[in-house]
Amino acid sequence: MLNRFNLRKIAQCVALSSLVSGTAVASELVITFDDLNPDKKLAFESAVEAFTRAHPDITVTANNGDREAHKSTIRNALQNDAPDVITWYPGNRMGPFVDAGLFMDISDLWSSDENLSSNFNAIKPTMTRDGKQWGVPYSYYQWGVYYRKDIYDKVGISEPKTWDELLSNCDALKEAGVTPFTIGTKFLWTAAGVFDYLNLRTNGYEVHNDLTAGKIKYTDERIRNTFAKWEEMLDRCSFVSTHATMSWQDAISPFANGDAAMYVMGNFSVGQYKEAGLTDDQIDFFQFPEITPGLPRAEEAPADAFFIPAKAKNVENAKKFLAFVASVGTQTAWNKAIGQLPPNAKALINEDDKFIVKGMETLSTASGLAQFYDRDAPAAMAKAGMEGFQKFMLDPSALDEILENLDKVQAEVY
Amino acid sequence: MENSQLGNHYRFATSAKQVTVAGLILLACLFLLYFVISTSMVQDLFGYSQQIHARVPTFFIRLAVAIVAIGAALYFITGFSFYKRNKIAWAPWLFLALGLGLFMVYVIIPIFQSMSYSFTKWDGLYDINGVWTGEWVGFHNYKLLLDDPNFYTSLKNNLLWLVLYMLAVPVGLFIALFLNQTVTGIRIYKSLFFFPFVISQVVVGLIFTWAYNPEFGLLSEFWSWFFCETKENIMGNLTRVCSVEPPSILGNEHSATYGIIAAGLWPQIAYCMILYLTGLNNVSPDQIEAGQLDGAKGWKMLWYVVLPQLKPATFIAVVVTVIGALRSFDMIATMTQGGPYGSTNVLAYYMYDQAVGEGVGRYGYGSAIATVLFLIMLVYISYFLWQMYQDEKEAH
């Protein structure tokens, strides 16, 4: 392995020295990816392999790293160690990098590539900033409530459609000695999922969007209503008591053991439930129930995307890769492998996976799609907000203090 | 007489050849370092696919050139007549040059740079042309600090650390007194008691995170002996039901900081213990005997005879404990990341979190926090230097 590597380098040196020095190597492509979870990693690697097969003249170097670490390392990568293609999040989260001119404008690709210009209309707005497109999404997924169907059957309750039904389900579960919800808030963001849904169901997409865009204060009466619902939920649908010391993966164990019955989560978690020993018959999915009657139903649907750093060296190859990622074939295969949804409207979904089928149905009938609190709000706001959510979950009486502090941060950040 | 003066004159003359050759080499090296060698050059030369891979070779090429440059600079300076005449005055600067230069560049100058950052609003990004994207905002960040509850939490926790961490000093003394015997195997006991200090704080943090875990940690295990029983749940799986829930030490804002400090005390006590053991070794037996003649025993002996002699050890123990308390970062990063909801933040961790954590990127605000921490530390540093200065004066 080492020998081959060195040989390649020597060959490159020889090839280079015969060229005029200073010319870039025409057939390189460097990609930085950010998911080490086995299934995600494999799907990425096989996509790269397929790309190399389609473009044998391009030598691809693929780097993969930890997702949480990537959130910090990308800053340096974009400024100093720019690869040709890099993963990041659309929506507001790409804002700082777009504004600093660190991402490349790829509007030309969106308009020239027939597939991109016709099959991505639903998601195009989230990839757009200042009227230009900056990236290409490879996957997205639904959020909702995952629950233990076997426990529901045993207790004799069914999927709730409304808030009251959810609350009475919780009563029944508690009666049977089951904690209604599991969650692990050590890394904060899981609590934001609950908040987003409560806010989307209480106030709707517009208000939620205005809040994360900094147009509405946290002390607004409408946001207070959301927290009132949350308090009701904490009261009657209690969460596992040790959630502040658990990660989202840790929180699966009471769920798998049958001590907790529901989990507000994203669809990426299904693989982990199965790894914990649960089967398709034991778990199922329902949309977060309606709170304010008649409100158009909006959903969380975070997307993951590829971007081209402004400092990329092999821009043409990078664009080829992005076009390849957007293609119907790639989107179908990739998302089948990771159990998520393809943003390409023409791509096929895995009809055998009930979560994917339900997710597709949930998202395609939604009136609006939110990206997730920590992507819709700027990072500094998101951090403070999520700390506030965690604090509220542990101590609802501190609400006023929390909201006032969030207003302060909001005034500073935007 | 005349001859020797002539000889001296010759000995102290500037040697033109030495100065020219060394000067030219020095110039050439500096030119190479500044204008020629760069990672992109090395990348092209060796055909690395990514710039990052060219970094390390570039560094070593630069290092080689820099070593030549340093050699040339030394040779350059020693060729001049002013050096030859005044060797004793110039020599210390030559010995100091490298170490002091590096220390200035990496430690002293950055302190002032950080302070200047604290007057800006900057997210740490340069734009594509390398232009700074921040703006000057005067004392804005400091005004924000005064209105930030997280800042006060961090400050309060820093104070808690300072106060409780001090327990390491008396407890360390107590253990040292306990171990200051000559029974067989006592040396092994001493080493084993010192053990926790040698282990990385990250590992200590992990050990205690596990110990505190309310589901399956050391403490919850003790707990379940008294309050819990194992039952079958609705799905027929075994689950633990407790009459009183086990405490979630790191999950509760009121106990989390104490939990981390307790973990931090473990290695710190070991450190103080070893300081006192060494100090006790040097307590003069004469004075103890004199004390015994005066009828001093036990506590009185400790307080009036032994402790005064342990003053140097106590001084060092207090200094390292204060510095350790204010520097506490690794433990918090491994055990709670400042959570739950920022309640275990200390200034050191809060600064890191605001500046680079999760891409928050408030460089200006972070620098303001760092500056406050620095000023607090400066009080102790000044005190330490003052003590050292007194010692130096005495020595003269």
Add this chain to the structure above:
Amino acid sequence: MFPKPIEQRSVGSRVAYNLALPIALLLWLLPLLAIFMTSIRPASDIATGNVFGLPSSFQLLQNYGEVFAKTNALRYLINTLLIAVPTMLMSVALACLTGYALAVYRFKMALPLFFLFVAGNFVPFQILMLPVVDLSVRMEVFNTVPGLVLFHAAFQTGFCTLFMRNFIKALPFELIESARLEGVSEFKIFWYLVLPLVKPAIAALCVLIFTFIWNDFFWATVLLQEDSSLPITVGVRTLNGEFVQQWHLVSAASLLAAVPPVFMFFLMQKHFIAGLTLGATKG
């Protein structure tokens, strides 16, 4: 000697002391013992809450093997060595020079410069963090092991200078004086006269700096980003996130990270303690 030697006391208290010693030690090292026991348990023991009992099967080799097989632990350990050893050599070498300059020459700036080194040594890391990152980026050494080594060496020079200067100051100055009178050059005095005399200080510093750098976490998180160049302390932290609820593997990895400094400590105990307790006996 204080307290009164136990041999001079009654038989009862001697027996009590000899009994108390191992019990106190056991309590003191209980967290460490427990984590060691966890590291040789199978996963099923942790799930069933077997914390204190004997492991249901001994899995020493399996668990530690798994850590090496499943993760970059070996790479992390090598990286730590690549960081710690050059740092140790550099900062001790530099401190020999600076310490000599500040101890032997009587010039006006000697004391202020010495205090500058001492003060810099106690500064909180956070005030250096952002400028050092910026500097490393500009020098094109950010995210590389040599970049981290360069910083560590510069920072540790502060502590090493404090140590060396005081050590050399305690040497008999007449030796140097007489060498000067005989016309020996300044560098030769340093090299042939002083260096051999400070060997014990060099040994003590080497052990200390090695341990400090081995256990460094903050600077490695700040200055290194790529997984392939991380040291073990940061690596273990990452593993903690990867091995969800697999405490037997986390504890095995943690203990691996702790072994080399512990080994170093037992090997060089005398020097280690001499280094740490510098000044604790003075005065």
